[in-house]
């Protein structure tokens with residue numbers, strides 16, 4: 577990582593310990609859904625190995641882990657859970673202080689039309705790591721309603737493009753956290769969303785720059 581600068585809302589040099597404020601992690605919400613993605617300058621969400629690990633970097637990893645520590649529940653499509661080898665989420669030691677007064681780790685819901693966790697996913701014996709049946713036209717909306725009924729309030733949707741596309745189309749998302757990774761990869765790799773067409777305005781809430789990596793927050797409300 578290099579010299580981190582907040583460009584919006586107020587230009588200032590910041591340190592990693594100020595990132596939670598820049599992302600409003602202590603703001604209270606009855607219900608708030610964030611989507612988090614990293615993409616290259618030319619719009620790909622994966623590198624040549626079809627995973628996001630090859631296009632992210634240290635500062636994106638820091639924000640990724642911070643948003644996980646913010647979340648009550650992480651929601652992910654079964655395709656991403658499989659491709660990225662997801663296991664039960666464990667809070668990064670750097671962000672443990674963000675969990676004060678809440679469960680030690682966020683829950684995880686895998687959305688699958690078969691309501692099945694990927695083979696080999698290690699749930700670490702936790703009953704807050706589960707699959708939800710997201711089949712049908714309103715499947716993703718139904719799952720989000722179930723999560724709300726279970727008492728979760730801070731929801732972090734980690735994609736992938738299929739599930740994010742469905743959630744965005746159904747207007748379930750309050751905020752998009754979007755990292756632009758300073759590289760181009762060409763090819764015809766996936767974009768951030770895949771699926772239904774829609775036209776939705778986005779408003780820039782914040783922008784941090786670190787060594788040409790852009791960390792943006794977009795309000796979708």
Ligand SMILES: NC(=O)c1ccc[n+]([C@@H]2O[C@H](COP(=O)([O-])OP(=O)(O)OC[C@H]3O[C@@H](n4cnc5c(N)ncnc54)[C@H](OP(=O)(O)O)[C@@H]3O)[C@@H](O)[C@H]2O)c1
Pocket residue numbers: 612613614615620621622626627628652653654655656657659660687688689690710711712715716734735736737738739740742766770
């Ligand atoms: N750069 C990033 O930040 C980032 C983030 C996330 C993912 N990715 C990349 O995105 C790729 C995965 O993309 P993806 O679109 O396959 O991921 P996805 O959205 O996570 O998963 C797609 C799967 O979701 C399930 N699903 C659940 N509800 C559905 C519904 N109502 N309709 C259709 N399908 C539903 C389907 O599997 P079932 O058969 O189980 O229902 C489907 O195959 C991976 O290469 C991953 O690395 C990148």
